[in-house]
Amino acid sequence: MQLESGTDIFDVEEPVGVLSGRPWQPHFHVDDELLAATRRKVCLPFSVSDHLVRLLAGRGFTQSSDIESYFYPSLTQLHDPFLLLEMDTAVQRARQAASRAEKVAIHGDFDVDGITGCALLCETMQTLRCDGSRARLEEGFIPDRLRDGDGVAERRVRRWAADGVTLLITVDTGASAIREIELASELGMDVIVLDHHIFEERPPAVAVVNPRRGDATYPNDELCGVAVAFKFAQALHEQDPDCLPADFLESVLDLVAMGLVADQMAIVGENRILVKKGLERFNDSSRTRVGLSALLGVSGLDRGFPVTTSDFAYQLAPRINACGRIGRVMSALEMLLTHDEGRARELAREADHTNNRRKVQDQILKKEALEMALPYVQRGDCGLVLVGRNWHKGIIAIGAARLVEQYQLPVILISVEGPEARGSARSVPRVDVKAALDQCQDLLVRYGGHAQAAGMTLRTRDIPAFRERFLGALRSLPHSGPVPQGYDLDLDLSTMSVKDVADLVREMEHLEPFGAGNRKPIFRCSNLQLQRAPTPLSDGAHLRFAFRGPAMTCGAETPALSREFVSFGSGDAWRRMLAQKGLSTPELLGQRWDVLFQVGRSTYRPRHGVYDPVQQLLVDIKPAGAGS
Numbered sequence: 001m002q003l004e005s006g007t008d009i010f011d012v013e014e015p016v017g018v019l020s021g022r023p024w025q026p027h028f029h030v031d032d033e034l035l036a037a038t039r040r041k042v043c044l045p046f047s048v049s050d051h052l053v054r055l056l057a058g059r060g061f062t063q064s065s066d067i068e069s070y071f072y073p074s075l076t077q078l079h080d081p082f083l084l085l086e087m088d089t090a091v092q093r094a095r096q097a098a099s100r101a102e103k104v105a106i107h108g109d110f111d112v113d114g115i116t117g118c119a120l121l122c123e124t125m126q127t128l129r130c131d132g133s134r135a136r137l138e139e140g141f142i143p144d145r146l147r148d149g150d151g152v153a154e155r156r157v158r159r160w161a162a163d164g165v166t167l168l169i170t171v172d173t174g175a176s177a178i179r180e181i182e183l184a185s186e187l188g189m190d191v192i193v194l195d196h197h198i199f200e201e202r203p204p205a206v207a208v209v210n211p212r213r214g215d216a217t218y219p220n221d222e223l224c225g226v227a228v229a230f231k232f233a234q235a236l237h238e239q240d241p242d243c244l245p246a247d248f249l250e251s252v253l254d255l256v257a258m259g260l261v262a263d264q265m266a267i268v269g270e271n272r273i274l275v276k277k278g279l280e281r282f283n284d285s286s287r288t289r290v291g292l293s294a295l296l297g298v299s300g301l302d303r304g305f306p307v308t309t310s311d312f313a314y315q316l317a318p319r320i321n322a323c324g325r326i327g328r329v330m331s332a333l334e335m336l337l338t339h340d341e342g343r344a345r346e347l348a349r350e351a352d353h354t355n356n357r358r359k360v361q362d363q364i365l366k367k368e369a370l371e372m373a374l375p376y377v378q379r380g381d382c383g384l385v386l387v388g389r390n391w392h393k394g395i396i397a398i399g400a401a402r403l404v405e406q407y408q409l410p411v412i413l414i415s416v417e418g419p420e421a422r423g424s425a426r427s428v429p430r431v432d433v434k435a436a437l438d439q440c441q442d443l444l445v446r447y448g449g450h451a452q453a454a455g456m457t458l459r460t461r462d463i464p465a466f467r468e469r470f471l472g473a474l475r476s477l478p479h480s481g482p483v484p485q486g487y488d489l490d491l492d493l494s495t496m497s498v499k500d501v502a503d504l505v506r507e508m509e510h511l512e513p514f515g516a517g518n519r520k521p522i523f524r525c526s527n528l529q530l531q532r533a534p535t536p537l538s539d540g541a542h543l544r545f546a547f548r549g550p551a552m553t554c555g556a557e558t559p560a561l562s563r564e565f566v567s568f569g570s571g572d573a574w575r576r577m578l579a580q581k582g583l584s585t586p587e588l589l590g591q592r593w594d595v596l597f598q599v600g601r602s603t604y605r606p607r608h609g610v611y612d613p614v615q616q617l618l619v620d621i622k623p624a625g626a627g628s
Contacts, residue, residue, distance in 0.1 A: 019570045019620045019621060021573075039053050046510070083218045084210075084218045085215065087235050093206050094125070094128065096130075097166070098134055104166075106122050107141050107153070109324075110329045111172070111263070115332050120171075123252060124252075140333055150417055152181065168189050170192070170194065176200070191203075209228055233248065233249060250277070254278050257275045262312060272513065290338060295348045298349055319355040326354060328354075332351060362399075370406065382471060386412070396413040399413050400413045410474060431477065433454055443466045445459065488521040490524050493547075494525075498560055498562065501560045505601055505614055524596055527594065536571060545567060545621070566618065567619075567621075596618070597616055601613060
């Protein structure tokens with residue numbers, strides 16, 4: 001029987017979203033007084049709505065100077081590179097090598113950070129001119145994961161020494177390479193270490209530049225390896241502006257931006273400046289390096305849409321990382337450095353093919369983790385802590401989430417990288433994984449997150465003790481509710497037009513680049529009714545939602561609710577809800593719903609039909625009034 005409009009067949013006390021299993025709460029509250037005060041401080045050359053002003057105020061941008069710096073970041077706002085300890089020594093030694101025309105070698109690492117860092121240093125030392133002379137640069141080197149393992153490659157140190165190299169610079173590696181750096185010194189080489197990994201004992205290098213060293217005073221400890229390399233180039237330029245071309249620092253920002261995003265560093269402060277400026281370079285086709293232009297092509301990102309941090313993370317970085325994991329890692333470095341367009345296209349295609357093989361590895365991780373987990377599950381452990389030496393840190397979060405879904409237990413997957421390991425935790429509702437980690441903090445180098453998801457860095461040697469402590473902490477914890485799903489603003493889509501939403505999208509683009517510390521806004525709309533049952537996409541993995549709306553807005557514009565919402569990865573959760581509630585289609589359509597959603601520029605151009613420049617992404621949905 002068809003229910004009357006608005007009939008509620010849910011328990012309105014149910015507080016959690018259907019898709020996330022989490023309650024909702026606003027990230028902040030901005031009252032009218034703060035809104036008005038902030039608006040008076042906003043002086044921007046484009047129209048600024050109350051929505052944007054509320055977002056700024058809610059994120060702490062309430063002063064004119066902060067707002068101006070946020071919207072108009074400049075390289076002049078970067079921190080003094082000489083605040084990094086031993087940077088002065090590193091600069092002095094590099095300048096000496098250039099002035100004496102010494103042989104110099106660059107050693108990177110086999111992930112995006114290490115590869116982009118190696119490329120940046122190769123260009124720096126190749127270009128550096130001191131006292132009318134340049135260093136003689138050896139070909140940049142990235143170790144082979146299988147042949148050389150983690151850290152500095154001893155075989156390459158010996159070869160460089162035999163070839164007469166007198167200065168070795170490492171990037172994204174070297175902080176823990178005591179034995180290899182001692183060997184280099186014995187063989188007549190000085191070593192400069194530009195790294196961001198923790199270390200127990202300072203290696204015997206002439207300079208160790210690292211924002212995370214124990215005695216660090218630098219105000220940004222979220223620099224990755226390529227960003228430290230950039231600070232090195234910045235320091236060279238500041239000490240002698242004529243030693244590098246005037247536009248050199250800008251020319252390498254594409255490498256810095258990609259490394260920061262791929263290494264999952266916080267996109268705030270100095271890092272946000274570097275990423276934003278790097279994106280600007282990416283999106284200027286006249287300045288895009290040929291290797292990255294070719295990579296954009298094979299990734300399907302050459303269709304005229306702006307490149308974003310999401311494109312870095314999900315399209316470009318995986319292809320470069322794949323070369324370091326299962327392919328020819330030196331091909332990735334060559335792709336970044338080549339000036340030959342034909343060669344660049346060949347190397348980009350190779351990276352793309354390698355990445356397709358890498359996707360198979362993702363399935364292998366899942367299979368390995370499931371096999372590792374089985375004995376612990378069978379004996380009734382309250383959680384899982386699983387370790388892999390060949391698991392890439394970029395995919396362990398996905399693997400952890402899959403195991404949580406499989407076993408309904410808190411899960412930590414740990415990727416070992418030499419003496420340091422990175423872990424990703426995911427939990428089940430009512431188990432606060434962050435509280436459990438709080439009880440293990442003396443065994444962790446750093447950690448952060450919330451009740452349902454967290455990340456951590458720890459020393460490899462501490463993993464067994466950490467596993468026991470973490471499981472003990474889980475046993476001692478009371479069951480707690482899941483962390484709330486936050487949202488930024490309430491929007492009444494029933495009174496908005498498609499033009500209003502398009503204007504909002506354009507405003508939100510001023511807040512980019514999005515990432516850790518600068519999240520993409522989430523909006524809430526209440527009391528909607530489904531127009532029809534959600535349409536399954538991609539064999540049911542995703543869903544398309546359509547809601548009822550007015551025929552026209554008061555301004556005779558096309559209503560915003562005429563546009564459908566896409567919800568990625570929501571199919572299983574929606575079907576579980578339907579099965580649990582036993583809902584018929586009439587009951588589903590008679591229910592009123594609250595939704596959380598995001599808006600953004602659509603990059604999908606249909607072969608037939610009209611291009612819609614806006615995409616509405618449904619983040620979560622729950623019965624109207626539930627847990628409000």
